[in-house]
Amino acid sequence: MTCQISLGYTMPVYLCLPSCEPLLSDDPGDASGPDHAWAQLERDGYVLMYEREVGLEDFRHKFLQKYFNDDAIMRHDPGDRPKDRRRARDVIRYQWRDGDLHLREFEKITITDRADIPGPREHARVMLLDDPEGERLIRRFLELVPPERRQRDGTFGVNLFRTFTDVVSKPHHDREQFVMLYVLDRIGGGAESYLYNAGDVTDDGLVSAGPVFKHQLSPGEILIFQDDLFKHGASPLEASPGGTARRDVLVCTVDDSRTYLASSEDLATLTTI
Numbered sequence: 001m002t003c004q005i006s007l008g009y010t011m012p013v014y015l016c017l018p019s020c021e022p023l024l025s026d027d028p029g030d031a032s033g034p035d036h037a038w039a040q041l042e043r044d045g046y047v048l049m050y051e052r053e054v055g056l057e058d059f060r061h062k063f064l065q066k067y068f069n070d071d072a073i074m075r076h077d078p079g080d081r082p083k084d085r086r087r088a089r090d091v092i093r094y095q096w097r098d099g100d101l102h103l104r105e106f107e108k109i110t111i112t113d114r115a116d117i118p119g120p121r122e123h124a125r126v127m128l129l130d131d132p133e134g135e136r137l138i139r140r141f142l143e144l145v146p147p148e149r150r151q152r153d154g155t156f157g158v159n160l161f162r163t164f165t166d167v168v169s170k171p172h173h174d175r176e177q178f179v180m181l182y183v184l185d186r187i188g189g190g191a192e193s194y195l196y197n198a199g200d201v202t203d204d205g206l207v208s209a210g211p212v213f214k215h216q217l218s219p220g221e222i223l224i225f226q227d228d229l230f231k232h233g234a235s236p237l238e239a240s241p242g243g244t245a246r247r248d249v250l251v252c253t254v255d256d257s258r259t260y261l262a263s264s265e266d267l268a269t270l271t272t273i
């Protein structure tokens with residue numbers, strides 16, 4: 001038996017029932033901290049956490065005030081999709097040395113040939129390492145990567161997204177190592193995040209099995225997953241009658257080395273951080 005649902009883009013998607021129920025692999029309240037993240041990422045490839053487990057229970061409101069506003073920090077850039085999304089971005093170079101995490105701003109934040117948008121794109125940049133709260137976020141998130149999966153030298157992308165309608169266009173990979181979604185605020189419904197096993201979705205978006213995870217992320221919730229295992233996305237936001245819809249989220253990526261470092265002139269400074 002199948003049902004047709006809309007995932008926010010034009011092509012219908014067919015799911016095998018009963019697959020429309022939220023599927024959480026565990027109650028994330030049962031454990032906390034990096035140990036919980038490491039164990040569940042190893043077992044399932046994804047984990048749902050709460051900001052208090054990550055030591056960020058006092059982070060969200062101040063960060064929203066500082067960065068998610070309508071001035072030049074966040075903007076819509078021509079050619080970006082969805083058409084009404086505002087965004088800003090930072091990229092951090094990190095190194096793990098003897099268990100210590102060393103950070104600095106990366107030389108560029110250009111995105112090339114991603115999200116089915118050809119060519120390089122520049123977005124507004126925030127310099128999060130100039131902000132102790134920004135640095136705290138980056139450290140807490142990178143510590144959630146299982147030690148045996150950590151790249152000794154890598155880049156970490158932080159995308160600040162304010163969305164009003166569509167969240168994403170279709171199930172996709174980001175082509176990074178790990179993706180970390182941290183919902184800071186949401187007005188309205190919808191915006192259910194989903195993960196499909198990568199082999200269960202064709203390039204055209206046809207789905208042959210139900211999602212392994214489907215959940216409307218609420219403010220304070222953090223979803224982390226290994227990108228190559230899943231195709232991910234979220235359904236459109238839904239405004240209440242006569243109301244508005246809005247979703248503020250941080251989409252962070254533990255980058256694949258090919259995203260930046262493999263072609264970076266900065267490699268020459270590998271040992272100088």
Ligand SMILES: [Fe+2]
Binds near residue numbers: 172173174232
């Ligand atoms: Fe994505």
